[in-house]
Amino acid sequence: MKENKNTRVVVGMSGGVDSSVAALLLKEQGYDVVGIFMKNWDDTDEFGVCTATEDFDDVVRVCNQLDIPYYSVNFEKQYWDKVFTYFLDEYKAGRTPNPDVMCNKEIKFKAFLDHALSLGADYLATGHYAQVARDENGSIQMLRGADDNKDQTYFLNQLSSDVLEKVMFPLGHLPKPEVRKIAADYGLVTAAKKDSTGICFIGERNFKTFLSEYLPAQPGKMMTLDGIEKGNHDGLMYYTIGQRQGLGIGGSGDPWFVVGKNLEDNYLYVAQGYHNDYLYSDSLVATDINWVQPDQIEETFTCTAKFRYRQKDSEVTVTVKDDKAYVAFKESQRAITPGQAVVFYQGDICLGGGTIDEIIKDNKALQYVG
Numbered sequence: 001m002k003e004n005k006n007t008r009v010v011v012g013m014s015g016g017v018d019s020s021v022a023a024l025l026l027k028e029q030g031y032d033v034v035g036i037f038m039k040n041w042d043d044t045d046e047f048g049v050c051t052a053t054e055d056f057d058d059v060v061r062v063c064n065q066l067d068i069p070y071y072s073v074n075f076e077k078q079y080w081d082k083v084f085t086y087f088l089d090e091y092k093a094g095r096t097p098n099p100d101v102m103c104n105k106e107i108k109f110k111a112f113l114d115h116a117l118s119l120g121a122d123y124l125a126t127g128h129y130a131q132v133a134r135d136e137n138g139s140i141q142m143l144r145g146a147d148d149n150k151d152q153t154y155f156l157n158q159l160s161s162d163v164l165e166k167v168m169f170p171l172g173h174l175p176k177p178e179v180r181k182i183a184a185d186y187g188l189v190t191a192a193k194k195d196s197t198g199i200c201f202i203g204e205r206n207f208k209t210f211l212s213e214y215l216p217a218q219p220g221k222m223m224t225l226d227g228i229e230k231g232n233h234d235g236l237m238y239y240t241i242g243q244r245q246g247l248g249i250g251g252s253g254d255p256w257f258v259v260g261k262n263l264e265d266n267y268l269y270v271a272q273g274y275h276n277d278y279l280y281s282d283s284l285v286a287t288d289i290n291w292v293q294p295d296q297i298e299e300t301f302t303c304t305a306k307f308r309y310r311q312k313d314s315e316v317t318v319t320v321k322d323d324k325a326y327v328a329f330k331e332s333q334r335a336i337t338p339g340q341a342v343v344f345y346q347g348d349i350c351l352g353g354g355t356i357d358e359i360i361k362d363n364k365a366l367q368y369v370g
């Protein structure tokens with residue numbers, strides 16, 4: 001084992017409190033710590049919502065406080081090609097993408113990790129709430145962050161054990177309030193900085209306006225699945241399965257929800273009632289499957305899964321075949337959304353995950369995207 005002082009760790013620093021404390025803890029453990037800020041989006045656009053300039057200023061201030069070197073690296077092109085293009089393509093296909101999952105897969109833990117290694121780093125550390133551990137055979141696994149409320153393994157589901165070998169999550173065992181306290185006790189300038197919310201390149205601005213800058217909107221008809229016209233929609237990309245707000249269908253009775261999309265006819269399918277049967281499904285097919293420890297995955301197994309970030313686990317049976325995962329739910333699930341991630345767990349171990357591609361009920365694919 002190399003001594004900590006001979007082990008170089010690049011910390012991905014966002015200018016937020018989490019990565020500041022990650023750097024502080026590693027420095028206190030005696031590592032050779034280098035802070036690197038990554039710029040992924042041009043913040044000189046007319047909207048001025050991306051706070052890269054201010055964030056880098058905070059990185060500089062924290063690194064000066066910790067007395068560690070810092071750099072900035074530009075990955076705008078890679079981010080555009082790998083994350084933003086995927087983001088737009090998914091919306092074009094009527095799906096609801098997860099850019100954070102793609103950013104972790106292609107940028108933070110690929111382009112950025114390679115960059116860190118090329119600078120002589122032994123590890124890349126981030127302020128994610130997740131844990132890297134070894135099983136009894138010494139093989140690398142990923143565990144949920146100890147703080148249930150902050151666990152970020154959902155977004156890290158595409159990381160493999162090869163990547164995790166090179167990764168540290170110094171905050172994984174800590175509750176978030178403890179992280180803030182460490183920052184305050186040390187007097188870090190970011191101690192009270194607000195947590196970032198939403199997708200970084202959109203910020204607080206209106207999502208519809210943002211998307212319409214990049215994709216032409218194609219208004220069409222809102223229909224029930226029995227073929228009754230209910231009004232007009234502004235463009236299928238603006239709606240997601242299970243959405244209630246913004247449909248503009250009033251009247252008597254239960255509220256209306258988006259239950260499907262038909263790309264060919266440009267119809268948005270709507271149905272009445274939160275518990276409408278059309279919103280429920282009993283299985284799904286996932287693609288882009290990543291298993292953290294592929295050699296430990298059987299052809300069919302039971303585990304739990306999350307279909308969205310802020311959701312409790314549900315019991316499922318997974319069958320792995322031809323690079324796809326067929327996921328049968330123990331209890332039917334509401335408003336599963338194509339394009340989002342499905343992530344699998346065995347207790348606290350995150351097994352991996354994939355992209356929700358098809359949603360099935362009574363052995364038939366639902367008309368979510370047609």
Ligand SMILES: Nc1ncnc2c1ncn2[C@@H]1O[C@H](COP(=O)(O)OP(=O)(O)OP(=O)(O)O)[C@@H](O)[C@H]1O
Nearest residue numbers: 012013014016017018019036037038126127128196
């Ligand atoms: N622009 C960036 N440059 C370098 N690393 C980054 C950048 N943005 C995020 N990271 C790394 O990824 C981690 C998780 O990012 P996320 O956007 O979820 O931030 P967060 O949980 O709000 O953390 P923080 O408080 O550090 O901003 C961060 O803690 C940081 O280590």
